[in-house]
Amino acid sequence: MADKKRKPFILFRPFIFTGKWIAGVIYFWFVTILWEVIIRELILNKNHIRRFSLQLGLKNLFRYKKRTFITCIAIAVGIAIFIWTDAFIMGFEKDSDTNFILYETGSAQILDAKYVEEKDYLPLKYTIKTPDKLISFLKQNGIPATKRIVFGGEIFFRNGSKQATVYAIDPATNSDVFSLNTKKVLTETSVFIRAGMQETMIGEWLADDMGIHLGDTIDIRTRTRTGAFTTLTLNVTAIINTENPVINKAGIFVPYDVADEKLMMQGEATDVPVNLADWKKIEKETARVSSLIANDYPGLVVQSYIDLFGGGTIMESKRYVINVMLVLVFVIAAVGITNTMLMAVFERIKEIGMMRAMGMMDPGIRVTFLFEAGGIGVIGALIGLILGSLLNSYTYFIGIDFTGLMGRMEFGYRMLNIFRSTWNPQTMIIAFSVSILFAMIASFIPSSKALGMEVTDCLRYQ
Amino acid sequence: MKKLFSIIIIGLVVIQGIFAITADEIIKKIEESENLSAIAEGRFEITDNLGTRVTTFKSYEAKNGDMMLEFTNPEERGQKILRLKNEIYLYFPDAVEVIHLQGDALKDRIVGSDFSYEDLRGGESLLDKYTATLDGEEVVDGEQCYKILLVEKKGAKDIIYPKQVIWVDKNLFAYRKGEFYSYSNRESSYTIVKNMAVLEIRQIKGKNIPFHIVMKDTMKTNSSTVFQLKDMKIDINIDPAIFSLEELTW
Numbered sequence: 001m002a003d004k005k006r007k008p009f010i011l012f013r014p015f016i017f018t019g020k021w022i023a024g025v026i027y028f029w030f031v032t033i034l035w036e037v038i039i040r041e042l043i044l045n046k047n048h049i050r051r052f053s054l055q056l057g058l059k060n061l062f063r064y065k066k067r068t069f070i071t072c073i074a075i076a077v078g079i080a081i082f083i084w085t086d087a088f089i090m091g092f093e094k095d096s097d098t099n100f101i102l103y104e105t106g107s108a109q110i111l112d113a114k115y116v117e118e119k120d121y122l123p124l125k126y127t128i129k130t131p132d133k134l135i136s137f138l139k140q141n142g143i144p145a146t147k148r149i150v151f152g153g154e155i156f157f158r159n160g161s162k163q164a165t166v167y168a169i170d171p172a173t174n175s176d177v178f179s180l181n182t183k184k185v186l187t188e189t190s191v192f193i194r195a196g197m198q199e200t201m202i203g204e205w206l207a208d209d210m211g212i213h214l215g216d217t218i219d220i221r222t223r224t225r226t227g228a229f230t231t232l233t234l235n236v237t238a239i240i241n242t243e244n245p246v247i248n249k250a251g252i253f254v255p256y257d258v259a260d261e262k263l264m265m266q267g268e269a270t271d272v273p274v275n276l277a278d279w280k281k282i283e284k285e286t287a288r289v290s291s292l293i294a295n296d297y298p299g300l301v302v303q304s305y306i307d308l309f310g311g312g313t314i315m316e317s318k319r320y321v322i323n324v325m326l327v328l329v330f331v332i333a334a335v336g337i338t339n340t341m342l343m344a345v346f347e348r349i350k351e352i353g354m355m356r357a358m359g360m361m362d363p364g365i366r367v368t369f370l371f372e373a374g375g376i377g378v379i380g381a382l383i384g385l386i387l388g389s390l391l392n393s394y395t396y397f398i399g400i401d402f403t404g405l406m407g408r409m410e411f412g413y414r415m416l417n418i419f420r421s422t423w424n425p426q427t428m429i430i431a432f433s434v435s436i437l438f439a440m441i442a443s444f445i446p447s448s449k450a451l452g453m454e455v456t457d458c459l460r461y462q
Numbered sequence: 463m464k465k466l467f468s469i470i471i472i473g474l475v476v477i478q479g480i481f482a483i484t485a486d487e488i489i490k491k492i493e494e495s496e497n498l499s500a501i502a503e504g505r506f507e508i509t510d511n512l513g514t515r516v517t518t519f520k521s522y523e524a525k526n527g528d529m530m531l532e533f534t535n536p537e538e539r540g541q542k543i544l545r546l547k548n549e550i551y552l553y554f555p556d557a558v559e560v561i562h563l564q565g566d567a568l569k570d571r572i573v574g575s576d577f578s579y580e581d582l583r584g585g586e587s588l589l590d591k592y593t594a595t596l597d598g599e600e601v602v603d604g605e606q607c608y609k610i611l612l613v614e615k616k617g618a619k620d621i622i623y624p625k626q627v628i629w630v631d632k633n634l635f636a637y638r639k640g641e642f643y644s645y646s647n648r649e650s651s652y653t654i655v656k657n658m659a660v661l662e663i664r665q666i667k668g669k670n671i672p673f674h675i676v677m678k679d680t681m682k683t684n685s686s687t688v689f690q691l692k693d694m695k696i697d698i699n700i701d702p703a704i705f706s707l708e709e710l711t712w
Binding site: 118121122123125154156159161198219221223224226227228229230231232233234258261262 | 565566567569580614619620621622623624642643644645646647648653655681682683684
């Protein structure tokens with residue numbers, strides 16, 4: 001079971017990778033501004049010239065249209081790239097998860113606890129003793145399941161040999177969990193393997209690499225449960241082309257009962273994959289299955305597809321990349337806004353002096369600049385959203401084909417070469433809101449500079 | 463006269479039957495000659511699809527079966543394998559740590575050769591695991607040999623090859639040839655997976671030592687491992703500290 005960690009406040013997530021203390025500093029800074037400027041002056045001090053500040057801020061926004069536009073574009077490009085990258089990464093992660101679940105693991109698996117520790121070696125000694133009983137029990141509780149023996153083997157054909165992962169599957173129940181027996185997966189004239197028959201089906205890439213065709217006979221050399229060599233001679237009845245490159249490249253499927261006999265498994269299974277309908281709540285669903293089997297099957301554990309993927313590190317890397325990008329976007333936005341606001345403030349120092357001389361309070365003037373910067377943030381973020389959505393629409397509906405670049409290369413994620421993105425409204429909302437907030441925060445420094453001057457100095461400023 | 467001739471023939475057959483050597487005795491004789499303390503230097507010549515490469519080693523073996531093998535070629539220099547009774551330990555100088563090989567990790571090949579770490583495990587006699595049957599005599603490389611079938615005993619543990627056929631030199635009581643089989647789902651029940659040929663046997667202090675062995679994976683066309691000894695000293699005193707985990711890291 002993956003540890004349940006409490007998620008930090010949504011606005012702080014981009015900063016998590018740099019450590020909590022930075023988030024703390026930002027939080028303190030943000031709250032101070034919010035309290036001092038917005039809450040105290042606009043809400044508590046109701047008599048203040050709130051509407052005037054807003055109108056003046058908006059007028060200033062369109063005073064220098066070109067400069068505003070260029071700043072907005074800087075923000076927009078950053079936001080668009082961020083939204084699109086996030087959607088792209090999420091898209092192929094989603095596709096990868098789907099292909100991992102449908103062809104390789106199921107949404108979760110029940111395994112012997114000791115098997116999990118040594119799963120890289122695909123050991124046959126840590127097994128589920130009564131898989132059929134467990135499957136019936138799960139089915140009674142509305143959870144479809146199947147049994148498998150997964151083992152490493154070397155495939156021999158003519159003069160070649162290759163290492164492969166062999167999945168001994170139960171043809172009767174496999175389709176309850178996996179999507180192997182479909183027209184989409186089975187190449188033309190392929191016949192799905194049958195129980196009790198000396199048959200096998202193999203991934204298309206593996207077949208191509210070794211020159212194997214339907215009807216050929218191959219040898220699979222492996223070890224029995226006790227460690228003795230055993231060779232299975234099987235007839236190829238199906239060549240499969242899934243959307244999972246690992247299966248296509250090194251996947252071999254044999255009937256469960258054939259492997260059971262030759263590997264001396266005595267009806268046991270290395271894993272029982274289950275089909276949990278709600279993948280989005282996989283942790284909750286996995287916990288449910290764990291509690292269901294806890295009493296009757298001590299020593300067995302339930303691993304979600306995320307645990308099985310060992311993808312914690314990949315997902316963390318992905319988050320790291322996204323966080324870095326988010327920070328870069330904000331840096332671009334902040335530099336643009338600060339520069340624009342710096343110019344705006346310094347060319348309006350006389351105006352500021354005049355307003356202060358006429359009795360306008362400093363916080364009110366600061367709010368004017370905040371509104372102007374916020375306006376730039378809103379326009380930039382809106383353009384960014386539109387631009388990002390247009391880019392994303394292309395990769396969502398059509399995708400990018402990397403076949404020429406990658407060929408049959410495998411890179412960890414379980415997907416083929418057409419990468420498609422997805423829609424992630426959460427990221428869009430965060431990017432939109434945070435860019436506006438950052439724009440406003442970025443205007444704070446130049447406005448402080450002007451407000452720090454004496455009124456007379458402001459009026460004399462050249 | 464005919465009667466006397468018949469009696470002599472029957473007598474010879476009976477005497478031959480009484481004094482005929484059994485498969486178990488042959489194997490015991492071989493294993494007795496393997497029980498020695500020795501320091502050896504040699505090489506592995508490993509051929510696979512990627513080509514041929516050579517690794518050299520120096521090994522120390524105690525009479526109780528403990529063994530320490532250290533690779534001496536530049537690529538693997540300093541890597542050590544220690545066998546203590548039935549346990550295998552590895553030392554990699556880059557990692558500066560000792561690895562206790564267990565379970566499925568023992569199936570790994572030694573420096574990519576056709577020998578696995580399992581093959582190094584000692585402790586038990588072949589007769590503990592296999593039922594040996596003498597299957598006549600055959601000539602191998604011009605030498606008269608006993609042909610012995612070894613079939614796994616029911617319930618025997620740690621069997622790698624469920625069936626073996628070995629040819630033992632009738633005069634030297636040393637292996638000349640071997641075939642190693644796996645289970646099979648074919649009618650024959652077994653499939654040959656590896657074969658071994660002993661190309662040179664040297665006599666040192668009255669013991670017959672195989673100096674040149676070729677192991678081949680019969681299911682692969684381009685796979686073989688040549689094991690060749692350059693020098694071997696036997697029945698000498700070896701510091702027992704060599705066969706310790708502490709020494710492994712030095």
